[in-house]
Each structure stands twice: as structure tokens, then as C-alpha cells.
Amino acid sequence: MTSEQPDTAMTAARHWFVRLRDTDATEADRAAFARWLAEDPAHPIAWQRTQRLWARLDDLTPLLRRRLPDVAEDMRVEVLPPRRSTARTRRAWMQGVAAAALVLAGGGYAVMTPGLLADYRTHTAERRTVALPDGSSVELGSNTALSLAFDAQTRRLVLHAGEAFFQVTADAGRPFTVEAGQGVTRALGTAFNIKRQADVVIVSVIEHAVAVALEGQPAVTVGQGQQVRYEGQRVDAIRRAVPADVQAWRQDRLIFREAPLRDVVADLERYRSGRIVITDARVGRIPVSGVFHTRQTDAALATIADTLPVRVTRATDLLVLIRPQ
Numbered sequence: 001m002t003s004e005q006p007d008t009a010m011t012a013a014r015h016w017f018v019r020l021r022d023t024d025a026t027e028a029d030r031a032a033f034a035r036w037l038a039e040d041p042a043h044p045i046a047w048q049r050t051q052r053l054w055a056r057l058d059d060l061t062p063l064l065r066r067r068l069p070d071v072a073e074d075m076r077v078e079v080l081p082p083r084r085s086t087a088r089t090r091r092a093w094m095q096g097v098a099a100a101a102l103v104l105a106g107g108g109y110a111v112m113t114p115g116l117l118a119d120y121r122t123h124t125a126e127r128r129t130v131a132l133p134d135g136s137s138v139e140l141g142s143n144t145a146l147s148l149a150f151d152a153q154t155r156r157l158v159l160h161a162g163e164a165f166f167q168v169t170a171d172a173g174r175p176f177t178v179e180a181g182q183g184v185t186r187a188l189g190t191a192f193n194i195k196r197q198a199d200v201v202i203v204s205v206i207e208h209a210v211a212v213a214l215e216g217q218p219a220v221t222v223g224q225g226q227q228v229r230y231e232g233q234r235v236d237a238i239r240r241a242v243p244a245d246v247q248a249w250r251q252d253r254l255i256f257r258e259a260p261l262r263d264v265v266a267d268l269e270r271y272r273s274g275r276i277v278i279t280d281a282r283v284g285r286i287p288v289s290g291v292f293h294t295r296q297t298d299a300a301l302a303t304i305a306d307t308l309p310v311r312v313t314r315a316t317d318l319l320v321l322i323r324p325q
């Protein structure tokens with residue numbers, strides 16, 4: 001027998017999980033579930049994974065409510081479905097929560113949030129300007145986490161996630177550095193932007209210059225109107241930056257010029273709750289050009305659906321799927 005594909009098995013397991021937890025589940029349902037388990041070796045594995053993910057959601061919810069109350073509210077996580085609901089309404093409600101559990105718990109959404117205990121954090125669609133102790137300032141974009149450690153000798157910051165625009169006050173005796181991923185950016189001038197998405201970091205210089213160094217490698221100097229991208233221990237060649245594009249997020253805009261759809265989605269995700277999942281790597285490579293409003297991500301997704309050979313499906317309030325047409 002050919003084993004079923006994992007994604008198909010997980011979808012069926014989620015269906016059975018919801019169906020069996022429903023108060024209207026019958027003996028016939030349980031018998032059909034037993035037959036499904038026996039049909040394919042992938043089914044018991046998918047069933048066990050679904051149970052583990054649901055258990056993780058139980059652990060995740062209290063942490064969300066303590067650490068990120070606004071995100072917990074966005075999730076609308078409940079212990080029980082709404083009262084006085086019909087069997088169909090209950091089942092739909094549980095399908096939605098189960099789908100969110102697979103995405104959020106599976107990705108360790110709250111537990112693994114970068115910089116959960118950072119000094120400064122912004123939430124979805126929030127921008128915040130912070131005055132630093134030395135007179136410098138930093139503007140934080142959506143879903144950004146930043147820590148700082150200033151003393152008499154150094155000015156050290158860590159960008160855990162997100163995007164930030166730095167305007168640095170000169171102080172020759174105290175270097176101003178920003179750690180992001182595997183690299184350290186040292187200010188040689190006054191204004192620069194750093195965007196971090198997981199291990200990918202892009203440093204763009206608006207005024208003067210910065211030095212970007214990765215451990216064990218010589219530093220590269222990035223001048224005004226230039227940017228450099230690094231991931232892990234790999235540094236790409238310096239390229240030209242368009243200052244208006246780099247800073248567009250500061251006016252609630254995102255500008256893309258022939259950017260891969262996967263990069264566009266990664267940026268849009270920071271401005272909405274939940275996940276946007278591209279189901280096919282080929283779709284993620286489709287080039288995208290356009291200007292999107294950060295507070296209108298649904299409109300951005302609609303434009304993507306209308307102009308690209310893809311299908312955009314809203315599975316739940318917290319999960320959007322992008323598939324080939």
C-alpha cells in the first residue's frame with residue numbers, strides 16, 4: 001500500500017479530531033474513525049501529531065494572555081465553543097481553532113516568539129519611536145523586538161525580529177552597534193535601516209555609512225544609498241538601495257520591485273495576525289511589483305489573487321493559503 005501524503009493525512013486527522021470531540025459524535029463515527037486509522041500507516045502518525053499540537057495550544061494560551069494580551073485577544077482562544085450553538089456551528093468553531101492550533105502551536109507561535117522579553121516591542125500594525133539614552137532614536141516597525149545595553153564604553157542593541165530605523169547621535173568614544181542574526185552593524189554615520197526576517201537580515205544606509213561584520217569575516221562598509229543582505233554566514237554583494245522604498249514602511253507603505261512572492265508574504269505577515277502559507281515553492285518565486293498599504297493587508301492579498309496565477313484562500317481568521325491556480 002502507498003502511504004498517504006503527510007498534508008492529506010494531517011487534514012483528515014484534524015477533521016476526525018473535531019468530529020470526535022463534538023458532543024453529537026456517534027458510535028458510527030467512532031467506528032469509521034477506527035477504520036480510517038487502519039487504512040494507512042500515515043494515519044496513526046497524523047492523529048498523534050494532531051493530539052500533541054492541541055495539547056500545546058492548551059499550554060500556549062495562558063502564556064499569550066500573560067505576555068501578549070493583545071495577541072491573545074486577536075486569537076479569540078476559548079476553552080469551550082459558544083453556548084447555545086448548533087452542532088454545525090460548534091463543528092465550524094472547532095475546525096477554526098484546530099486549524100489555528102496546527103499553525104500556531106506547530107510553529108511555536110507564542111513560546112518561540114523572538115525577543116519575547118525584549119526591552120522594546122511592537123505588536124501587529126504598530127509603529128513606535130523610542131528615544132535612546134544617548135540622544136539617538138529608533139523607530140520600530142510592526143512586530144519588532146529590540147533590546148539595548150548602554151554603558152560608559154559601548155552602545156549595543158540587539159534586533160531580535162522585525163524592522164527598525166536608526167538615527168544615531170555621534171559619540172566617537174562609544175561605538176553604536178546593532179546585532180541582528182549572525183551579524184553586527186556598526187554606525188559610521190547617522191541614519192540606517194535594518195530589517196530582520198528569521199535569519200535573513202537587510203541593512204540599508206540612508207545617510208553616511210555603516211560597517212557590517214559577521215563572525216570570522218572582514219567587515220564590509222555599506223555607504224549612503226546602498227544595502228547589503230546576509231543570511232547565516234553568507235553575505236551577498238552590496239547593491240543599490242532606493243531610500244524611498246526602504247523607508248516606505250514608516251509611512252505605512254510597502255514597496256516591492258520584482259520581489260519574490262515569498263518575500264512579499266513575509267513582509268505582509270508582520271502586519272496581520274496569524275500566518276500566510278505558500279503551499280508550493282514555485283509560487284513563492286513569482287516576481288511581484290507593487291505598493292501595498294500596511295493597514296490594508298486583505299486588500300494586498302486580493303490584489304495578489306487578481307494579478308498573479310495563484311489562488312488565495314482564507315482557511316480561518318488566522319490562516320491564509322496561497323496556492324497555484
